[in-house]
Amino acid sequence: MKYESVIGIETHVELATDSKMFCGCPVRFGADPNTNVCPVCLGLPGALPVTNEKAIEWIVAIGLALECDIAHRSQFHRKNYFYADQPKNYQISQYDVPVCSGGALEIETGGRPTRVRINRVHMEEDTGKMIHVGGGGRIKDADHSLVDFNRAGVPLVEIVTEPDLSTPQQARAFAQELHSIVLTLGVSDAKLEEGSMRFDANVSLRPSGSEDLGTKVEVKNMNSFRSLERALTYEIERQTAVLAAGDRIIQETRHWDEGAGVTEGMRSKEESSDYRYFPEPDLVPVEVDETWREDIRRRIPELPAARRVRYAAQGLDPDSIAVLSGGGSALTGLFEDAVAAGADPKVIANWLLGEVTAYLRRETVDLSETALTGEHLRDLERLYAAGDLSSTAAKQVLAGVLAGEGNPGEVAEARDLIQISDAGALSAQIDQVLADHPEEYQRLRDGDAKVIGYLVGQVMRITGGKADPKVVSGLLQEKAEA
Amino acid sequence: MAIDIDIAYVARLARIELSDEELEHYGAQLEGILEHAALVQQLPTQGVEPTSHPLPMVNSFRPDEVTPPLDRETALSQAPQADGGHFRVPPTLEEE
Numbered sequence: 053m054k055y056e057s058v059i060g061i062e063t064h065v066e067l068a069t070d071s072k073m074f075c076g077c078p079v080r081f082g083a084d085p086n087t088n089v090c091p092v093c094l095g096l097p098g099a100l101p102v103t104n105e106k107a108i109e110w111i112v113a114i115g116l117a118l119e120c121d122i123a124h125r126s127q128f129h130r131k132n133y134f135y136a137d138q139p140k141n142y143q144i145s146q147y148d149v150p151v152c153s154g155g156a157l158e159i160e161t162g163g164r165p166t167r168v169r170i171n172r173v174h175m176e177e178d179t180g181k182m183i184h185v186g187g188g189g190r191i192k193d194a195d196h197s198l199v200d201f202n203r204a205g206v207p208l209v210e211i212v213t214e215p216d217l218s219t220p221q222q223a224r225a226f227a228q229e230l231h232s233i234v235l236t237l238g239v240s241d242a243k244l245e246e247g248s249m250r251f252d253a254n255v256s257l258r259p260s261g262s263e264d265l266g267t268k269v270e271v272k273n274m275n276s277f278r279s280l281e282r283a284l285t286y287e288i289e290r291q292t293a294v295l296a297a298g299d300r301i302i303q304e305t306r307h308w309d310e311g312a313g314v315t316e317g318m319r320s321k322e323e324s325s326d327y328r329y330f331p332e333p334d335l336v337p338v339e340v341d342e343t344w345r346e347d348i349r350r351r352i353p354e355l356p357a358a359r360r361v362r363y364a365a366q367g368l369d370p371d372s373i374a375v376l377s378g379g380g381s382a383l384t385g386l387f388e389d390a391v392a393a394g395a396d397p398k399v400i401a402n403w404l405l406g407e408v409t410a411y412l413r414r415e416t417v418d419l420s421e422t423a424l425t426g427e428h429l430r431d432l433e434r435l436y437a438a439g440d441l442s443s444t445a446a447k448q449v450l451a452g453v454l455a456g457e458g459n460p461g462e463v464a465e466a467r468d469l470i471q472i473s474d475a476g477a478l479s480a481q482i483d484q485v486l487a488d489h490p491e492e493y494q495r496l497r498d499g500d501a502k503v504i505g506y507l508v509g510q511v512m513r514i515t516g517g518k519a520d521p522k523v524v525s526g527l528l529q530e531k532a533e534a
Numbered sequence: 535m536a537i538d539i540d541i542a543y544v545a546r547l548a549r550i551e552l553s554d555e556e557l558e559h560y561g562a563q564l565e566g567i568l569e570h571a572a573l574v575q576q577l578p579t580q581g582v583e584p585t586s587h588p589l590p591m592v593n594s595f596r597p598d599e600v601t602p603p604l605d606r607e608t609a610l611s612q613a614p615q616a617d618g619g620h621f622r623v624p625p626t627l628e629e630e
Contacts, residue, residue, distance in 0.1 A: 069598045076601030085619040089609050090601070096612070105595035127586050134549050136623040183620070198620035201609075326547055331586035339592040 055257040055295065057288045058265060059223050060215035063230055065240045066178055066248040067110050067207035073177045074101030074144065074205055074335075081246055085200035093177075093205035095140035100334050103128075107175065107207035108151070108338055110239040112348045114209055115152025115173045117233050117355055125339045126151045128175070128332040136199050137179035145210075147329040150174035151338065157213075157233075158357070159225040168226055169214040180204040209239075215254065215265065220284035224277050227251050231277075232356040235379030242380075244275050251280050256301070257291045267301040271315055273308045283308035287315050366397040372405050382419040383408065389426020395433040403429065407447045411454050422454045432460040439520050445469040473520035475527055478511070481519070482527050485510045496532045504528055539565050 069079055075092035091099035115122055129147035155170035180201040187193025211230065217223050231249060234242045242249040251274055256266035271287050274280040286308075291301055306315035354362075359377035368376070376384050383404045390400045412419060432453070436446040441464060452463035464470050472478055485507060486493045495503045504525055511524045541561035545552045552560065603609075606619055615622035 071598050071600045076596070076599060077603045078600045084606070086606050086609050086621070087619075088603050090603050094604075094609060102594060102596040104598050106598035108595070125592065135626060136621075184625070186625075192626075194625040196625055197623050198617055199623055200620055328547070333587065336587050336589060336594045337592045 053295075054260040055292055056260045056262075057218055057284075057291075058215045058256050058258060058268075059217040059219075059284060060254040060268075061211075061213045061217065061223060061226055062252045062254070063211040063227070064178075064250045064252075065114070065209045065211065065234055065242065066203075067107050067209060068238075068240050068248075069104055069106050069110070069207055071104060072205040073104050073107055073175075073207040075099075077205065079206050080202070081248070083202055085198075086202060088202040089204070093139075094201055095138075101144065101332075103335060103338065104207060108340070109348055110207075110237070111151050111173060111175050111209050112340055112345060113237050113239060113352055114211070114234070115155065116345075116349050116352060117237060118152070118155035118157055118170045118173065118211070120152035120155030120170060120173055122152055122340050122345050123149055124341070125149070125337050127337040128335045129329045130332050131176075131327045131329055133327055135179075136197060137182050138204065139180070139201060143177060143179065144332055144335070145176035145329075146174035151340070157226065157229060159222065159229050161219070161221050161225045166216065166222055166225075168216045168222075171212045171214050173209060173211045176208050176210060178203050178206040178208040215256075215268075220281040220288070223253060223284050224281040227277055227280055229356065232377070232379040236353055236356055236359075237379075238353075244277070247275070250275070253280065253284055253287075255284060255287050255291070257288065257295060267303050269301065269303065269315075270305045271308055272305060273310075275310075279308060279310050282313065283315060286313060290315065363397075363401075366391075368397060368401045372401040375405060376401065386419065386424065386426055386429065390429035390433070391426075393426050393430040395426075395430040396437070399433050399436070400429050403432075403447070403450060407450045408454065411451055415454075423456045424450075424454050428453050428460055435460055435464060439473045439522070440464070440470050442471050442517075442520070445471065468518070470518070471520045472515060472518050473523045475523065478515075478519055478524060478527060481511055481514055482524065482531065485514065486531065496528065499532075539568060 066079075071077060072079055072088075072093055075090050077088045077090050077093055080088060092101055112122055126146060126149045128144050130142040131145045131147075132142045134141060150172045152173035153171070155173070157168050157170060159166050159168060180199050181203055183198040183200075184194035185198060186195030213226070217226060231242055231244075234240050234249065240248055244250070253271045253274075254268045255271060256268040258264055258266045269287060269291065271283050274283045287306065294301055302317075305318050307318055308315050356377045356379055360373055363373045363377060375381050376387055378384075386408075387397075387400055387404055391397050408419075408424070412422075432441070432446060432449055435441045435449075436443070441449060445464070448467060448469055449460050449463045452458070452467060453460055457463045457466065489507065489510065492503050492507055496507065507528055508521050508524050511519050511528075512521060539561055541552075541557050541564060544564070545557065545560075610616040610619070610621065613621045
């Protein structure tokens with residue numbers, strides 16, 4: 053029998069607020085264990101949570117970017133469970149009335165669009181981190197566990213799709229598009245390797261063409277787009293083999309092992325979870341009225357899909373479009389500034405992805421550490437368009453501006469890179485070259501066009517490369533016809 | 535009104551080990567509580583908005599501002615066991 057795979061994705065996004073979801077503790081990755089904690093996020097008796105307003109604004113922005121309905125009124129629930137990563141023995145989450153529901157995100161794979169429906173986007177708090185000591189770091193063999201609550205209470209947004217994806221490639225494209233949107237909104241640093249954006253996938257198989265859903269398996273622990281795709285490819289193959297052997301799929305959670313390239317079952321027996329959700333009595337409902345919602349909507353920046361369309365219309369090549377629309381590149385702001393100041397988008401994109409990127413890599417600096425502005429790029433592009441700078445000289449000036457030597461005009465002057473394109477100024481040098489090369493001069497007069505290149509080269513040589521070759525070439529033509 | 539409660543299941547969810555006598559004892563008590571609560575369910579509540587909170591207020595927010603956290607020593611002072619700046623807890627057992 054032929055099977056088709058059905059995939060749904062659950063994404064967790066840690067918001068990059070300054071403080072935690074329900075207390076004022078700092079949100080900071082990599083701090084010493086248990087240094088960003090307080091009575092609220094440690095679940096000490098009597099401590100009361102208070103909702104971070106910015107986190108609500110940001111989840112509404114995410115929901116709007118995903119075409120969701122924003123609940124006029126939503127509320128928090130307690131999700132009860134027994135595991136030491138949450139000191140309260142429950143996680144504050146949302147249950148029947150999430151902030152956002154019923155959206156969609158369109159992705160493209162192999163030139164074909166797929167509309168992925170979003171079931172819901174809800175607000176919750178992240179858990180602490182556990183280290184299992186002894187037994188090779190595995191939960192079940194551990195001697196004891198160590199808990200760091202720095203991450204407990206960090207605002208966490210969960211985005212749940214409908215099972216609308218059918219291939220690992222689509223799953224990856226979805227994850228990447230969502231990642232770009234989150235970065236564009238500026239609501240998370242969305243680092244997969246640090247876990248500030250995490251993707252879990254539900255996968256099941258069903259006979260091709262069937263409408264029923266098979267038994268689903270949840271796959272976790274993929275910390276790159278590539279491992280998401282690999283893990284799903286593996287899991288689909290595994291399930292296909294199980295069914296082909298006449299066995300049945302067990303509903304379970306499986307961990308992706310990046311090194312071994314396999315998914316592994318986590319528990320021998322999975323009891324269906326009973327989290328006994330009930331309304332969080334310590335928090336009043338969240339109400340997002342139309343005024344607030346529309347105010348948030350107005351502040352949403354241009355999203356990646358719209359950006360890609362605009363950049364393509366501006367004539368950018370696919371690589372530039374991918375980098376500049378991805379939401380994660382500091383180059384985008386500079387590009388937009390330069391174009392808004394009147395520069396040619398194609399030239400600017402080429403410089404940013406070429407010279408500027410190479411410079412930053414070579415010098416191992418961040419763009420923000422350089423002095424380069426959009427106006428610099430615009431000015432440089434004008435000098436180049438006017439013929440005052442050759443293409444090579446423009447790149448040298450760019451390096452000078454990046455190194456903080458001044459604005460493009462100053463750098464070009466200081467480095468003596470301004471091209472001589474004034475006919476009067478070049479006339480003497482051209483005459484000299486023609487006098488030094490009588491044979492070539494004669495061939496030029498006889499209409500031998502091939503000799504022009506050689507003569508232009510000679511003029512370039514005696515002007516130290518500063519002559520505008522196009523102007524020189526034109527002047528030589530004039531001399532030939534004189 | 536008689537209400538059946540799977541007290542063994544509730545005990546398992548709460549990770550509390552109960553003897554057979556205790557199961558019966560607490561089961562009866564919990565059933566009594568649920569029976570009492572069930573009286574409320576007999577009220578005609580059609581058209582009444584579910585209330586999750588007794589106070590007629592919404593949007594009790596705080597601005598996204600950092601307040602000083604506890605110093606670690608204080609944070610760990612209530613922990614039965616601490617180790618290298620971490621809370622130390624018993625191993626998590628597999629569910630039986």
